[in-house]
Amino acid sequence: MRIEKICMESFMGKKDFTLTLAPGVNILEGDNESGKTTVADFIRFMLYGASSKGIGGALSERQRFLGFGETAFGGYMELSARGTRYRIDRKITAAANGFRESLQISDLATKSQVLKGENAGDALLGVPETVFSRTAYITQADGAYSGGEELSAAIENLLFSADETVSTEKALKKLDALRVSLLHKNGKGGQLSDLAAEREALSARLEKALSDNSEIIAKEGSLADTLKRIEDNRTEYSRTKKLCELYDSYIAHTRFEKLDAVDAHLAELDRAEAALLARFDGFAPDGEYLGRLRQAAENAAAEEMRVAGAERALKVAADARAAAEETPETGEDRDLADAARRAGGAAKAARTLNIIGIILLLLGAAAAGVVYLLRLDAPLYAAAGGAAAAGVLLLILAGVRRAKAGTLLRSFGVSSAGELDERLRAAEESRTAAEEARAHTREREASARALLESAKETLAEKKRALADILSRLGGGETDAVAGLAEAYIRDAEKLRTERQAAEEEKKHLTAETRAYDRETVAATLAPVGDLSVFEKVDITEYRRRRDFCENALAALESKKSDLEKALAALHATVEKPALLRAALDALDRQYAAAKAKYDAAELAIRAIGNASEGLRTRVSPRLADYAGKLLSAVTGGSIGELGVDSTLALTYMAEGGAHSVEYMSKGTKEAAYFALRLALVDLLYKEEKPPLVFDESFAYADDRRTERMLRLLCALAGEGVQSVVLACHSREGDIAAKFGCTRLHLD
Structure with a gap:
């Protein structure tokens, strides 16, 4: 495996830092606190991630790698391994409930994601983080080489089963525990013993169930x-x-x-x-219309009868008036009236003459008395006598008039003017009654005429109302229009009935x-x-x-x-025989399986014990031989024989005996474990050699031994092994320059 490039986006306080590494040996120089260990930790973080657990109260790796005031750490690394170039992007973010990690490994040639859910170190190097950290990742503090027993067990497991988590010692313990659980060493207990007892009881239950199962x-x-x-x-x-x-x-x-x-x-x-509604221009005659039509016709007919009655009444009244006006006065009534006028005139004249006569008579007598008493002239006596004579004459005329009036009264069979007046009043009353009768007949005629006019006006109004109703259907005779309305209503009712029936059917x-x-x-x-x-x-x-x-x-x-x-x-x-039989068969199979497991455990215990012992016998000499050769090269041949026990503890041969490396100087002991690590790398990394990281690992070595160790690393570079040597001084760089190594500086 060769690391080509690392880029820290944010890691242990270092941000946006990029470093390109060359094949072979890379000397990375920097002052204290410049970030050398940070680079080493970042390489391991890219390959295996960061642990979330702290030991002994110390901060976990995730807590250490998270910069102060930062919420995430990570970056990417480009490398080549097994003929393919990869890019690893890894980032861990702090959250309220812990940390959240994202990891993506990509094939740089195809740009596709690969190795999903795996760490690059596990997948590409074939070893877990424990083995990598204790073989290829070397710090100054590793000179004592702690954890040898754990690494030894992992080495054995890797070589034995290709899985460092499969412990042969643990396997033997588990197999022995399995064997004892199956059958105790005294033969009275364990699964096999229990199954045999259970089978005997089950067989008895089956026999009883067979006899009780007929129902x-x-x-x-x-x-x-x-x-x-x-x-x-x-x-x-x-x-x-x-x-x-x-x-x-x-x-x-x-x-x-x-x-x-x-x-x-x-x-x-x-x-x-x-279409029906269009028959009368949108007017739809109904029962109400037909009722109004018939009522209007009846009203008009009633008014016509009323007019005819009024005309008959007028004719009767006119005839009555004409008859009343044509009734003549009787002759007796006229004679009586004339006699009454003449008798009245005569009586009136008699009274007048009587009064005047009396007045004149009295005046004459008075005048005569005055003349006599006064002894007036004779002419005055003549005048007084003439007045008295005139009064007597007038009284005589009044008597004649009274006699004439009496004759006239007697001609009418009355004895006095009062009776004549009574006869006259009766005649007047009769005449007045006749006149009143004539006036009444005239009034009846006028009333009958007015009633006729009113009836005619009402008839005209009723005929107009009827004509208006008839006009809604085009006018015409009442019976004809009523027939049209009745036909429309019948048609509409038929349609309505059909619609109701259709809608009810639709419902x-x-x-x-x-x-x-x-x-x-x-x-x-x-x-x-x-x-x-x-x-x-x-x-x-x-x-x-x-x-x-x-x-x-x-x-x-x-x-x-x-x-x-x-x-x-x-x-x-009642138990079911079939179930009991099936249970018994299953129990037999279980017993057979347990017996086979017991026999296999016995065989495996013997085989693993023999194989493990043989493996340790073969591996330890190989490690000791190769590590001894490497140490001899480093020490210039002063120490060339090493011993390696099961916990990877070292011994060296001196003065005819084996001694612990604790008797060595710090520099020599550091060189011994340097040789052991290189030997382990050669032993454990078969398919892909890891990049070797040395963080201040040569601090206790003198210049000569440092040069020899760097020479060994250059030799390994010829075999494709990349090394990264982190140093705070220029010594390692100056020495490595002799071999053409790459020299880098951390600012």
């Missing part, structure tokens, strides 16, 4: 028969129900057709009503088809083709059979339920 067998037979009948009835029910539904769809179809016919009939009625048809969809009905009937077949269907028989099957199903389901309940009750007390 269950009978009921199960009845239940099977009932289930068969249920199935048969269900099939027949489905068939007849389908036929009934098809017939119902056919009926719905015919009703839809009737509904269409009714709609067409209603449309015809609309046109007929429109019923709509209600009957409401539950159906026209298109669904058509689709349902489409496979039938010729619908006339339904005319020959005895739907009553099909419905009877459908209902029979439905009722039979209900009865059979009830019987089935009763049988199932009875069987359930029996099964609660």
Whole structure:
């Protein structure tokens, strides 16, 4: 594997940092706190991610990698491995409930996403993060090389099973635990012992169940028969129900057709009503109109009769007036009136003459007395005598007049003027009555004439009202117009009756088809083709059979339920042989499987023990031999023989014996573990060698040993192994420059 480029968008406080690495050995120089360890951690983060767990209260890697005040960290790295160039984009974002990680590995040639859900280190290098960190990722603090036992176990697992999580030691423990769980070492306990006891008890139960199961067998037979009948009835029910539904769809179809016919009939009625309404220019005579027409005609006829009656009354009144005016006065009445005038005149003249005579007589007597007493002249006596004589004469004339009036009264059979006046008043009253009768007849005639005029005016008004009503239908004779109105009303009533019947039929048809969809009905009937077949269907028989099957199903389901309940009750007390036999067969299979598992565990324990021991025997010498050669090259041959135990602890040979590396100087011990790591890389990374990261790993080595270790790295570069050496001094860079290594600086 070769890292081509790294880009930190934000990582441990370093932002927008890009670094391009060359093949072979890269010396990356920088002061303390310049970010050298940050580069090393970023490479490991890109390959394996960051742990979310802290150890011993320390911050987790995710917490350490998150810069102060930042909410996310990550970036990308471009590399080549196994003949393909890849780009790894990894980012972890802090959230309220923890961290959220996004990872995408792309093939740079095809731009497609690959290795979904895998870490690049696991997929491309074939080792877990634990192995990578303790072999190819080397820091100054790793000189003591802690965790050797854990790495040793992982190495064994990788070499044995290609999976570092599969521990042979744990496998042996699990296999032994499995063997004991199957059968205790004393043979009295464990799954096999329990299964044997259970099988014996189950066999006894099966024998008892076989003797007690006759009723269950009978009921199960009845239940099977009932289930068969249920199935048969269900099939027949489905068939007849389908036929009934098809017939119902056919009926719905015919009703839809009737509904269409009714709609067409209603449309015809609309046109007929429109034509009828146009008959009288939009006027529609009805019963009210006909009633008003007849009432107006009756009113006009009544007024004509009233006019005729008024004319007859006028003629009667006129005849009565003429008769009254032609009645003559009687002669007696005229004579009586004339006598009354003459008698009255004579009596009046007699009274006048009598009064004047008396006055003159009195004046003459008075004058004579005065003349006598006064002794006046004789002429005065003559004058007084003449006045008295004139008075006597007038009195005589008054008597004549009274005699004449008496003669006249007696001629009329009355003795006095009073009686004559009575006769005269009676005659006057008779005359007045006749006059009043004539006046009354005139008034009757005038009243009859006015009544006639009023009747004529009312008749004219009634005739105008009748003519107005007649004009609504074009005018004409009342009977003819009434006939037209009656014909219109009959036609309208007929149309109205037909419409009501059609609308009522439409209402019923709509209600009957409401539950159906026209298109669904058509689709349902489409496979039938010729619908006339339904005319020959005895739907009553099909419905009877459908209902029979439905009722039979209900009865059979009830019987089935009763049988199932009875069987359930029996099964609660009587065990079923078939189930017991099946359980016994299953128990036999389980016992056989457990026995096979026990035998396999026995065999596996022996095989793994032998294989693990052989593996350790073969691997440790290889590691010791290769690491010794590398250490000899680094130390210039002063130490060339190493020993490696099962925990990867080192020993070296000196003064004829083996000694722990703890007796070495720091620089030599660092060189020993440097050699061990390179040996482990050679042993464990078969398909793809990892990039080697050294973070201040040569701090305790002198210049000569540093040069030798860098020379070894250059030799490995010739085999395709890339190295990144991080140093705070220029020494490593100056030495590496002799070998043409790439030298980079961190600002």
